[in-house]
Amino acid sequence: MLKVLTVNLLVGQAAGPELVELVRQSGTDVLFLQELTEDAVARLKQAGLSEMLPNEMLDIEGYRYRGSGIYARYPLQAGLAIGPSYASQPTARLDLPSGQHVELVCVHPHPPSPPWYLPAAPRWRMELAALPPPADPGDPPVVLAGDFNATLDHAQFRRFLRLGYVDAASQVGHGLSPTWGPEPHGRPAMLAFDHVLLDPRCAVLGTSVHRLPGSDHQALYAEFRLPALTGLPA
Numbered sequence: 295m296l297k298v299l300t301v302n303l304l305v306g307q308a309a310g311p312e313l314v315e316l317v318r319q320s321g322t323d324v325l326f327l328q329e330l331t332e333d334a335v336a337r338l339k340q341a342g343l344s345e346m347l348p349n350e351m352l353d354i355e356g357y358r359y360r361g362s363g364i365y366a367r368y369p370l371q372a373g374l375a376i377g378p379s380y381a382s383q384p385t386a387r388l389d390l391p392s393g394q395h396v397e398l399v400c401v402h403p404h405p406p407s408p409p410w411y412l413p414a415a416p417r418w419r420m421e422l423a424a425l426p427p428p429a430d431p432g433d434p435p436v437v438l439a440g441d442f443n444a445t446l447d448h449a450q451f452r453r454f455l456r457l458g459y460v461d462a463a464s465q466v467g468h469g470l471s472p473t474w475g476p477e478p479h480g481r482p483a484m485l486a487f488d489h490v491l492l493d494p495r496c497a498v499l500g501t502s503v504h505r506l507p508g509s510d511h512q513a514l515y516a517e518f519r520l521p522a523l524t525g526l527p528a
Contacts (some may be wrong), residue, residue: 295499296396296520300326300439300488301506301513302474305359306334308509314341316504320515322347324388325365326439328381328402330354335363351398353382362400362440373397374436377424380404380417387434394434394520399425401440401489418443419450428458428493435493435521441511445486446470459491462516465498473503473512488514495521 299322303309306329317325325347327334332354344350347365351373354361360381364370366388373385374397381402388396403421406414422444429436438459444451446461446469455461463469463486473488488511492498497519503512 295517296324296390296437297322297515297517298324298326298437298439298490299513299515300328300400300441300490302328302402302441302488302509302511303330303334304509304511305329306331306337308506308511309334309337310508311341312506313513314338314343314346316506316513316515317343317346322515323367324398324437324439326398326400327363327365328400328441329359330361330363331359332361351384351386353384360402362402364398364400366398370398374399374426376426377421379421379424383421383425383440390520396520397426397429397434397436399436399438399440401425401438401442403443405443422450422454425454435496437493437496438491439489439514439516441474441487442489443487444489455491458494460494460496460498462490462492462498462518463501463514466501468501468503471501471503473514475510487511490514490516492516492518493521 349366349370352363362382369389370386373387386398406418475484499517501516
């Protein structure tokens, strides 16, 4: 079983003890962070994140608020190559103690807004299209997690799902659970922008959303069983 958590930190503002405690309580194995800043990295380390998730693949240099990162309980190696994007979208290969491998992508395409800026929507579609397709049978499964700036109402996102991924929250009846709202100060979330997309060979066991102070996104948690490989336990 693998437990993952993804959250957009709102320019690093939600990086702190509350996030680290959520990682601790949920037993998260892999943490995907968007809008990760250098200061946020330092605050998370001070709060004890590296004690639980000592392996990291960060891409923040030169991105300011557009940095992202992957933290993991188990070793990480270089991952899949994907196309360029406005915000960083780091990838990594997770090496599990069982001998299995999982390809990870921290997703954060630029939103298709503002509506009067004509290049915005084509750029968003291009960045979604640049994400890797699901793995071939027998290859390590691919997990895409992050702020897709897209809901199931977006045709482009539905077309991407038809490549073969499954939305973890939708698999357990939570596909419409909102994860984003206009303000981080007490207003309810409105739209399901954050997703964990999985290889269809994975069995989703549960998902949940969690409010974190400082962000306009809620953290999205998912746990799932990995496909069994020949001669290896799941």
